[in-house]
Amino acid sequence: xxxxxxxxxxxxxxxxxxxxxxxxxxxxxxxxxxxxxxxxxxxxxxxxxxxxxxxxxxxxxxxxxxxxxxxxxxxxxxxxxxxxxxxxxxxxxxxxxxxxxxxxxxxxxxxxxxxxxxxxxxxxxxxxxxxxxxxxxxxxxxxxxxxxxxxxxxxxxxxxxxxxxxxxxxxxxxxxxxxxxxxxxxxxxxxxxxxxxxxxxxxxxxxxxxxxxxxxxxxxxxxxxxxxxxxxxxxxxxxxxxxxxxxxxxxxxxxxxxxxxxxxxxxxxxxxxxxxxxxxxxxxxxxxxxxxxxxxxxxxxxxxxxxxxxxxxxxxxxxxxxxxxxxxxxxxxxxxxxxxxxxxxxxxxxxxxxxxxx
Amino acid sequence: xxxxxxxxxxxxxxxxxxxxxxxxxxxxxxxxxxxxxxxxxxxxxxxxxxxxxxxxxxxxxxxxxxxxxxxxxxxxxxxxxxxxxxxxxxxxxxxxxxxxxxxxxxxxxxxxxxxxxxxxxxxxxxxxxxxxxxxxxxxxxxxxxxxxxxxxxxxxxxxxxxxxxxxxxxxxxxxxxxxxxxxxxxxxxxxxxxxxxxxxxxxxxxxxxxxxxxxxxxxxxxxxxxxxxxxxxxxxxxxxxxxxxxxxxxxxxxxxxxxxxxxxxxxxxxxxxxxxxxxxxxxxxxxxxxxxxxxxxxxxxxxxxxxxxxxxxxxxxxxxxxxxxxxxxxxxxxxxxxxxxxxxxxxxxxxxxxxxxxxxxxxxxxxxxxxxxxxxxxxxxxxxxxxxxxxxxxxxxxxxxxxxxxxxxxxxxxxxxxxxxxxxx
Numbered sequence: 173x174x175x176x177x178x179x180x181x182x183x184x185x186x187x188x189x190x191x192x193x194x195x196x197x198x199x200x201x202x203x204x205x206x207x208x209x210x211x212x213x214x215x216x217x218x219x220x221x222x223x224x225x226x227x228x229x230x231x232x233x234x235x236x237x238x239x240x241x242x243x244x245x246x247x248x249x250x251x252x253x254x255x256x257x258x259x260x261x262x263x264x265x266x267x268x269x270x271x272x273x274x275x276x277x278x279x280x281x282x283x284x285x286x287x288x289x290x291x292x293x294x295x296x297x298x299x300x301x302x303x304x305x306x307x308x309x310x311x312x313x314x315x316x317x318x319x320x321x322x323x324x325x326x327x328x329x330x331x332x333x334x335x336x337x338x339x340x341x342x343x344x345x346x347x348x349x350x351x352x353x354x355x356x357x358x359x360x361x362x363x364x365x366x367x368x369x370x371x372x373x374x375x376x377x378x379x380x381x382x383x384x385x386x387x388x389x390x391x392x393x394x395x396x397x398x399x400x401x402x403x404x405x406x407x408x409x410x411x412x413x414x415x416x417x418x419x420x421x422x423x424x425x426x427x428x429x430x431x432x433x434x435x436x437x438x439x440x441x442x443x444x445x446x447x448x449x450x451x452x453x454x455x456x457x458x459x460x461x462x463x464x465x466x467x468x469x470x471x472x473x474x475x476x477x478x479x480x481x482x483x484x485x486x487x488x489x490x491x492x493x494x495x496x497x498x499x500x501x502x503x504x505x506x507x508x509x510x511x512x513x514x515x516x517x518x519x520x521x522x523x524x525x526x527x528x529x530x
Numbered sequence: 531x532x533x534x535x536x537x538x539x540x541x542x543x544x545x546x547x548x549x550x551x552x553x554x555x556x557x558x559x560x561x562x563x564x565x566x567x568x569x570x571x572x573x574x575x576x577x578x579x580x581x582x583x584x585x586x587x588x589x590x591x592x593x594x595x596x597x598x599x600x601x602x603x604x605x606x607x608x609x610x611x612x613x614x615x616x617x618x619x620x621x622x623x624x625x626x627x628x629x630x631x632x633x634x635x636x637x638x639x640x641x642x643x644x645x646x647x648x649x650x651x652x653x654x655x656x657x658x659x660x661x662x663x664x665x666x667x668x669x670x671x672x673x674x675x676x677x678x679x680x681x682x683x684x685x686x687x688x689x690x691x692x693x694x695x696x697x698x699x700x701x702x703x704x705x706x707x708x709x710x711x712x713x714x715x716x717x718x719x720x721x722x723x724x725x726x727x728x729x730x731x732x733x734x735x736x737x738x739x740x741x742x743x744x745x746x747x748x749x750x751x752x753x754x755x756x757x758x759x760x761x762x763x764x765x766x767x768x769x770x771x772x773x774x775x776x777x778x779x780x781x782x783x784x785x786x787x788x789x790x791x792x793x794x795x796x797x798x799x800x801x802x803x804x805x806x807x808x809x810x811x812x813x814x815x816x817x818x819x820x821x822x823x824x825x826x827x828x829x830x831x832x833x834x835x836x837x838x839x840x841x842x843x844x845x846x847x848x849x850x851x852x853x854x855x856x857x858x859x860x861x862x863x864x865x866x867x868x869x870x871x872x873x874x875x876x877x878x879x880x881x882x883x884x885x886x887x888x889x890x891x892x893x894x895x896x897x898x899x900x901x902x903x904x905x906x907x908x909x910x911x912x913x914x915x916x917x918x919x920x921x922x923x924x925x926x927x928x929x930x931x932x933x934x935x936x937x938x939x940x941x942x943x944x945x946x947x948x949x950x951x952x953x954x955x
Contacts, residue, residue: 331577352627356580357602448687450759461758461831469786473681473704476786503650508629
């Protein structure tokens with residue numbers, strides 16, 4: 173009896189001691205705020221997470237690492253700053269094909285920004301929004317924070333927002349758009365696999381290239397592994413890779429398929445929201461009809477543009493795929509969300525590719 | 531407290547308990563979020579659709595409200611209810627973002643008593659939803675038939691337990707009511723008017739389509755199955771007691787889509803599919819034909835797909851005039867063989883293989899017809915005509931097709947059960 177009491181007392185004491193730091197210790201202002209990341213309710217202000225040493229300059233906090241994608245998703249020409257944070261002592265699990273499996277408490281950070289003049293991309297940068305994908309214990313949650321005019325902080329926007337954005341493009345032309353900050357449901361519109369919320373970008377094939385880190389250039393997969401962010405990754409040479417879509421030295425077909433993979437395949441795959449169309453555009457899709465070759469539309473409506481096939485070999489301008497990428501009409505355009513302008517360079521790449529298909 | 535009162539309140543308490551036990555959602559159903567007409571309704575409604583707790587009813591006031599972006603709902607157990615399909619009007623004339631007016635991706639959702647107008651894309655889409663209901667909803671493109679109208683009005687897809695009733699759809703450039711790649715479906719007592727296809731059931735299993743009026747469309751009611759899709763092999767569809775009359779709108783669908791091939795003046799059209807029963811409909815004033823039974827007409831590359839209509843049972847329909855002014859393929863391919871007017875019921879007679887071509891398909895995979903005396907019919911015998919060097923004339927002898935198939939009973943849906951509790955009152 174006495175022994176049991178002792179054991180119980182010890183247990184209570186131990187519990188008290190072990191739980192004490194979690195309750196008592198205020199979140200350090202210096203480190204990333206793990207407690208905030210683990211709270212199901214999102215913070216009202218982006219600054220609450222301490223992800224940046226300098227938010228306006230997008231200087232990440234310790235343990236928050238920048239990364240880039242070989243071929244990125246197009247979002248109205250926005251410049252993007254991407255960061256990954258994995259809690260101390262944990263690591264994401266490598267996957268050959270899908271997004272890495274991140275541990276609870278991880279966050280993927282993406283800031284959308286426009287330099288006033290794209291010919292001077294490092295000057296006069298206006299931050300628009302920072303999107304967080306936070307891995308909670310029940311799965312991923314997506315939140316969008318819209319930067320204030322002084323870029324001192326960003327506020328949570330659950331229902332989305334439309335913002336006028338202007339810049340001068342590389343050719344010196346003035347561009348004005350209505351930039352759409354997505355609402356939470358729109359985030360899920362793309363970030364979903366089956367029923368699960370899922371990241372899109374951090375896949376081996378899109379990370380497998382050399383990034384210019386502060387401490388020197390290094391392959392991103394190697395860097396992630398060396399810094400304990402990633403478990404189980406093979407040497408970069410043994411991992412898949414896609415080319416940059418705008419790398420003229422890479423094979424045309426690979427560039428086109430890489431572009432379709434990152435821009436379309438999160439929906440257009442058997443597990444995605446675009447499954448109903450039967451058009452599947454993943455990097456590995458081998459079924460010609462499935463990736464659009466002489467494939468007839470199903471529920472395209474006027475999205476078909478009067479054309480018979482998604483990809484009409486050799487005839488880009490009679491291919492529904494090109495028609496929908498060229499459009500900004502909400503009843504026609506693809507992707508359905510994420511852009512209000514045409515990605516001329518992307519469309520041109522796909523036109524050139526379709527021209528070569530027999 | 532008087533004894534009677536106590537008794538009553540006790541009864542009420544008991545009733546409450548009973549309701550709780552019988553319908554677990556009853557408690558949550560009390561939660562009502564009312565959207566105020568004076569607020570920025572676009573933001574208020576979208577925020578409510580995101581933040582609502584399961585079980586909430588979101589109520590919309592009377593009035594016409596303009597939206598520039600698509601609305602979306604991803605919370606389960608939600609009812610969105612307006613003040614009536616002519617009183618609460620959501621107009622998307624100025625929409626700049628989103629490919630439908632409202633997108634539903636969560637389970638057990640009901641949309642009621644409101645209208646969605648002039649979306650650049652689809653009206654209301656439900657994707658991958660278990661248990662979705664549209665009741666007394668109107669989706670309309672107010673300028674009438676136009677190739678620039680959105681494709682689908684009410685558009686459940688890859689869903690199950692789908693109920694569409696008492697609704698009105700007008701002006702869709704594809705189908706007013708379109709149920710695609712879904713299972714367990716009831717479409718009843720709706721009105722589909724001035725669409726390319728009034729009502730279309732595509733690549734779906736177990737649908738009951740009844741009590742609807744399909745008029746002034748290009749084609750009234752279509753039951754289709756298409757290749758190269760995640761769900762194929764559409765089957766078990768009953769189309770009955772509908773009024774399918776005067777479908778006289780010229781086809782305004784953008785080419786490329788399968789409905790762009792539907793001839794103006796098609797009443798009920800069955801393409802591919804297995805086990806379709808068409809009965810007790812009133813079908814008339816359709817200038818191409820009242821009932822068309824046809825194979826998928828295009829080339830395809832999908833070995834798992836069956837392009838033929840099989841086990842089709844057509845009986846006890848009331849036929850009016852048909853076939854006096856055929857259009858499209860009925861004009862080009864059918865009328866030259868049948869002469870004018872085109873018969874009320876036409877089967878293309880495309881069958882699988884040489885043997886079936888000569889002698890007709892196996893009884894289990896065929897077409898059975900028991901229509902009132904005087905109904906005109908032709909089996910075009912396309913395959914036989916192709917096989918025999920001297921060709922084959924259409925077979926007009928409707929008696930040859932007499933017979934029947936046993937089909938399943940009515941589709942039952944969880945949201946369509948009578949409420950047992952009410953009788954205790």
